[in-house]
Amino acid sequence: MKVTLVSRSGREFINGGLELPDSATVADLQEAIYKRTKKFYPSRQRLTVPVPPGSKERPVVLNYKKSLKDYFDEKQNKLTVVFKDLGPQVSYSTLFFFEYLGPLILYPIFYYFPMYKFFGYGEDRVIHPVQTYAVYYWCFHYLKRIMETFFVHRFSHATSPLSNVFRNCAYYWLFGSYIAYYVNHPLYTPVGDLQMKIGFGFGLVCQLSNLYCHIILKNLRNPDGSGGYQIPHGFLFNIVTCANYTTEIYQWLGFNIATQTVAGYVFLIVATSIMTNWALTKHRRLKKLFDGNEGRPKYPRRWVILPPFL
Amino acid sequence: MASALTVLRRLYLSIYNWLVFVGWFQVLFLALKALKESGHEHVYNAVEKPLLLAQSAAVMEILHGLIGLVRSPVSSTLPQIGSRLYLTWGILWSFPEIRTHILVTSLVISWAITEIIRYSFFGMKEAFGFAPSWHLWLRYSTFLVLYPTGISSEVGLIYFALPYIKASEKYCFRMPNKWNFSFDYFYAAILALGIYVPGSPHLYRYMLGQRKRALSKSKKE
Numbered sequence: 001m002k003v004t005l006v007s008r009s010g011r012e013f014i015n016g017g018l019e020l021p022d023s024a025t026v027a028d029l030q031e032a033i034y035k036r037t038k039k040f041y042p043s044r045q046r047l048t049v050p051v052p053p054g055s056k057e058r059p060v061v062l063n064y065k066k067s068l069k070d071y072f073d074e075k076q077n078k079l080t081v082v083f084k085d086l087g088p089q090v091s092y093s094t095l096f097f098f099e100y101l102g103p104l105i106l107y108p109i110f111y112y113f114p115m116y117k118f119f120g121y122g123e124d125r126v127i128h129p130v131q132t133y134a135v136y137y138w139c140f141h142y143l144k145r146i147m148e149t150f151f152v153h154r155f156s157h158a159t160s161p162l163s164n165v166f167r168n169c170a171y172y173w174l175f176g177s178y179i180a181y182y183v184n185h186p187l188y189t190p191v192g193d194l195q196m197k198i199g200f201g202f203g204l205v206c207q208l209s210n211l212y213c214h215i216i217l218k219n220l221r222n223p224d225g226s227g228g229y230q231i232p233h234g235f236l237f238n239i240v241t242c243a244n245y246t247t248e249i250y251q252w253l254g255f256n257i258a259t260q261t262v263a264g265y266v267f268l269i270v271a272t273s274i275m276t277n278w279a280l281t282k283h284r285r286l287k288k289l290f291d292g293n294e295g296r297p298k299y300p301r302r303w304v305i306l307p308p309f310l
Numbered sequence: 311m312a313s314a315l316t317v318l319r320r321l322y323l324s325i326y327n328w329l330v331f332v333g334w335f336q337v338l339f340l341a342l343k344a345l346k347e348s349g350h351e352h353v354y355n356a357v358e359k360p361l362l363l364a365q366s367a368a369v370m371e372i373l374h375g376l377i378g379l380v381r382s383p384v385s386s387t388l389p390q391i392g393s394r395l396y397l398t399w400g401i402l403w404s405f406p407e408i409r410t411h412i413l414v415t416s417l418v419i420s421w422a423i424t425e426i427i428r429y430s431f432f433g434m435k436e437a438f439g440f441a442p443s444w445h446l447w448l449r450y451s452t453f454l455v456l457y458p459t460g461i462s463s464e465v466g467l468i469y470f471a472l473p474y475i476k477a478s479e480k481y482c483f484r485m486p487n488k489w490n491f492s493f494d495y496f497y498a499a500i501l502a503l504g505i506y507v508p509g510s511p512h513l514y515r516y517m518l519g520q521r522k523r524a525l526s527k528s529k530k531e
Contacts, residue, residue, distance in 0.1 A: 182492075187485035262491035 001068065003029060004080045006050070013083045020068060027064040029081070043159040046084040089159035096149040099168045103176030104142040110180035111135040125186040130196045134183050134259050137200055141207060141251070152214050154221040175267045182261040196258045203254020209236065210247035217244060231290055231299060240303040241286065242279035249275060249306065272306075279305035319379060320436050326370065327433035331426060333364030338422035345415060354402065354409035357418055364425070365398045386516070389509065394421070396502065397464050401471050404480060408471040417463035420456045427452055446528055450521040457517065461510050468503055475499055 001022050005013040018032050030042035048059035049071055062071060062081065072079045109115060111131065114123050182188070190196070212235060220230045236243035249272050256264040283304045292298030304310045337357045344356035368391050375384040397417070402409060431449045434441040481495040 182490050185485060185490065188490055189486045189488050191488075260488070260490060262489050 001072065001079060003068065004078060005033070005083050006080060008082055008084055022069065023067065025065065025067050026062045026071075029062075029068060030064060033083070040085060041089075043089045044086050046086050048082045048084070050080050050082050086161060088162040090162050090165055091159050092153075092155045092157070093149050095160050095165055095168060096153075097146060098165060099172045100142045100145045100149070102169060102173035104139060104146070106173060106177050107138050107180040108135055110177070110184040115184075116186050121186050128188065128190040130190045130258060131184055131188065133196070133200055134255070137203065137255060137258075138180075141255075144207065144211065148211070148214055152211075152218050154218050175263075175270075179261065179263045179267055182263045183259050191258070191260045195260075199254045199256070199258025201254070203251050203258065206247045206251035206254055210244060210251060213237070213244040213247055229286060229289055231286065231297060238302075240305065240307055241283045242275070242305045245275040245279050245305050246307075276305055276310065279310075323374075323379070324433060324437040326367075327429045327436060330364055330367050331429035331433055333360045333367065334422050334425040334429060336360040337364060337418060338426060341415065341418050341422065350412045350415045351410035353415045353418060361418065362398060362403065365394055365421075368394065390513075393464065397467065401467055405471050405474045405478070407474045408467060411467060411470055413463045413466045413470070416459055417467060420460035420463060424452060424456045424460065443528055446524060450517075450524050453517050453521075457510075457514055461506065465503060465506050468499055472496065472499060 001024075002017050002019055004017040007013045014033070014036060018029070018036065020028060020032060026047065027042070029047070030045055033045060034041050042064075047062040049062070051057050051059050059082065068079060071081070114125075116125070117123055191199075216234050216237060217232065220232060232241065232243075236246065240246055249268070252264075252268045252271060256268055283302075287299045290297050290299040337360045340356040340360065341353050344353045348356075371380070371382070371387055372384060372391060374380045375382050375387055402414065408414070427445075427448050431441050431445055434445065476496045481493070483491065483493040485492045
């Protein structure tokens with residue numbers, strides 16, 4: 001069958017369109033576009049069904065596994081597909097790896113090396129036990145994140161735009177250095193022993209709970225990488241939609257209770273607001289998807305992210 | 311039919327805009343007078359009172375945006391007002407040594423002309439319901455020159471104030487303290503300078519877009 005490819009402005013994107021066998025899938029179409037254009041590899045392509053002009057509907061994205069016949073317009077007797085270039089893409093694993101590598105390397109630099117002489121302080125410095133536990137706690141956290149990236153997470157999309165690498169790395173690396181500077185400072189004032197133990201203990205419990213949450217989320221999805229959404233259940237997911245974010249936030253709270261820096265608390269507030277935004281989107285999407293109609297289950301009443309607040 | 315609330319809103323905004331217009335008019339007048347009679351070193355002293363008043367009054371605009379009294383998004387008014395207040399209070403008012411610099415003159419004149427046009431434009435629209443097309447043109451064209459002159463003056467003044475900032479140790483909070491927090495106004499000033507690097511082209515491009523929209527819209531009418 002002939003596939004006509006247009007850009008979002010309506011111009012023909014590939015002159016004369018592409019000829020594909022009737023049994024071809026969307027994935028085959030993506031390959032054909034890539035072969036023809038040489039520049040737009042499949043993960044860069046966003047292929048949608050054209051919407052009538054003036055329509056407010058969100059365009060339907062072609063599913064790479066479906067066959068082209070499913071999108072063939074019988075009335076008009078043709079298949080028109082709208083193409084959008086998503087820009088250079090990077091796999092999520094690559095993105096996460098580099099975001100987390102920064103804090104993993106930069107923080108210990110402030111702990112182990114005489115960095116503070118560059119800020120005008122002398123070289124002698126007393127290292128408090130809390131500072132030592134903090135560097136281990138921090139590095140454990142980011143090592144855990146890297147391990148989860150490669151061995152646990154199942155991503156709903158394979159890739160992310162390249163520009164996100166710069167934005168995300170700036171966020172993690174700058175905040176990581178900002179916190180590391182204060183916790184390892186020669187003039188650092190430690191909190192009491194009990195407060196430190198409560199902070200790290202609570203934080204560790206939350207980190208392990210967070211790992212368990214990630215494992216539960218992974219098992220919700222099909223190993224073949226088809227993504228999709230299910231109602232999460234089990235463990236904390238029975239009472240809160242984004243239990244993984246909940247445990248992550250409380251884990252940072254534990255770290256801050258133990259280390260007590262304004263920098264750490266600022267990071268906690270920013271991270272919480274970002275995750276709350278994501279959690280609201282996810283919660284709303286699940287409620288919309290699982291509306292109880294046509295045999296679909298109804299999404300149960302649950303906290304969004306932070307009981308008892310939201 | 312205009313409801314009582316609409317009338318109240320227009321009355322309030324008219325008074326606000328024309329009042330601040332008068333403030334900035336005073337700034338321009340006194341600046342040019344001082345420049346002619348005494349030289350650029352004396353411009354700040356001549357304009358200080360109306361400048362501090364008119365610039366600080368702009369904080370109201372954030373409130374106006376938040377409560378929906380005006381359409382402008384808070385996200386674009388906040389950085390603009392932030393940088394103005396930083397220069398006015400955080401540099402000029404805080405560090406008297408910089409007040410005699412010639413860039414104060416270019417700063418004050420750039421700001422005053424821009425604000426005179428802007429506030430009278432809004433004053434006209436709120437009070438009379440329209441503004442003549444030449445006024446619209448001025449509002450969306452003078453920035454082409456005044457933004458570069460204004461921004462260069464801002465950046466220059468922050469830069470030349472740096473030695474005074476460092477020496478005075480003003481607004482600094484030092485370690486050790488139980489919250490393990492510190493703030494160094496000198497490094498914050500350097501960070502502010504850094505923000506101008508991506509911030510200025512972004513703002514200028516935004517204004518160019520606004521200009522295109524506003525001037526083409528008026529052509530269609």
